[in-house]
Amino acid sequence: MKPADLIWMNGEFVAWEDAKVHVLTHALHYGTGVFEGMRCYDSEIGPAVFRHRDHLTRLGRSAELYYMPTPYDVETLRAATLELIGRNGLRSCYVRPIMFRGYGQMGLNPLDAPVDVSIAVWEWGAYLGDEGKQTGIRTKVSSWRRISPQSLIPAAKASGQYLNSVLAKIESTKAGYEEAILLDDHGHVCEGSGENIFVVWEGRIITPPPAASILDGITRKSAIQIATDLGFEVIERDIARAELYTADEVYMTGTAAELVPVREVDDHTIGDGTPGEVTRAVQSAFEDALHGRSERYREWLDPVPTRAAAKVA
Ligand SMILES: Cc1ncc(COP(=O)(O)O)c(C=O)c1O
Numbered sequence: 001m002k003p004a005d006l007i008w009m010n011g012e013f014v015a016w017e018d019a020k021v022h023v024l025t026h027a028l029h030y031g032t033g034v035f036e037g038m039r040c041y042d043s044e045i046g047p048a049v050f051r052h053r054d055h056l057t058r059l060g061r062s063a064e065l066y067y068m069p070t071p072y073d074v075e076t077l078r079a080a081t082l083e084l085i086g087r088n089g090l091r092s093c094y095v096r097p098i099m100f101r102g103y104g105q106m107g108l109n110p111l112d113a114p115v116d117v118s119i120a121v122w123e124w125g126a127y128l129g130d131e132g133k134q135t136g137i138r139t140k141v142s143s144w145r146r147i148s149p150q151s152l153i154p155a156a157k158a159s160g161q162y163l164n165s166v167l168a169k170i171e172s173t174k175a176g177y178e179e180a181i182l183l184d185d186h187g188h189v190c191e192g193s194g195e196n197i198f199v200v201w202e203g204r205i206i207t208p209p210p211a212a213s214i215l216d217g218i219t220r221k222s223a224i225q226i227a228t229d230l231g232f233e234v235i236e237r238d239i240a241r242a243e244l245y246t247a248d249e250v251y252m253t254g255t256a257a258e259l260v261p262v263r264e265v266d267d268h269t270i271g272d273g274t275p276g277e278v279t280r281a282v283q284s285a286f287e288d289a290l291h292g293r294s295e296r297y298r299e300w301l302d303p304v305p306t307r308a309a310a311k312v313a
Helices: 026-030 052-065 074-087 130-135 159-174 218-229 241-246 277-290 295-300
Strands: 006-009 012-015 033-035 038-043 046-050 093-101 115-122 137-141 179-183 189-192 196-201 204-207 234-236 249-254 258-265 301-303
Touching: 006 074, 012 074, 026 093, 033 052, 033 159, 038 277, 038 301, 046 074, 052 074, 052 093, 052 218, 074 093, 074 115, 130 258, 137 159, 137 249, 159 179, 179 258, 189 196, 189 241, 189 249, 196 218, 196 241, 204 218, 218 234, 218 249, 218 258, 218 277, 218 295, 249 277, 258 277, 277 295, 295 301
Parallel strands: 137 179, 137 258, 204 234
Antiparallel strands: 006 012, 006 115, 033 093, 038 046, 038 093, 046 301, 093 115, 179 189, 196 204, 196 249, 249 258
């Protein structure tokens, strides 16, 4: 990770190396944090955060689901993020806001622990690699099931929940694959360790519905909108594991990974082993949206104000 100069912590801009917490921070022990992953792109209209308010709204929803009062509203966090990007002189970066139960109370009841908030930004290339985005990735269905809605809250983006993704990621990495695909507790295809999943069958696009224990991804929503606008039929329904193997095309979406074609699942080649036509069409329109090349999706970009952008070298 390439450090930036500044991090925003509880309303202050502090030096990267000073952004520290106590070892008895509640979230460190019990996973009581909620977070977001966003990206700022060096777009046609200058540095701009993709679907900024949508991500911060989801952050607030995740906090509420874990009974965490939010010390800052969406507009305050939004302004802080834009200023932070400007002050760090970054034109494109990953953005990680986190709200977590801090220091002062141990034990499982977090309600008396303070809530701390920080926002970090850093330069981060394609999560699954540039080559992965071009030629597709190799994936493996995990032996770990995606967290059940009967035990946790799949729709929340909460720190502790990610131990599930971490186990799946380690398993797939050790086995030599680039990403894991998790099934839900009914055995249906759910999502990747940090991405949603889409399958293409005879020109139609199929993806698991929000009720299928997925994180309702903001990239997923954008990719559905783009595919629909391109004239494709998008169907939300349960997907059986073997449908992955016989699909014409498979792709995954997420803020960190962006839109990534899948070329293999469990050593079955998808299509002819290269990204298919539908994947390419949606990916290309999505990249245009991210970089402000598409008038139609400009409203998804939240530009870093000129004053802050002026600090960008
Ligand atoms: C488990 C999981 N599913 C899906 C996604 C994709 O969500 P988004 O497109 O909002 O980044 C992510 C990434 O945040 C994730 O961690």
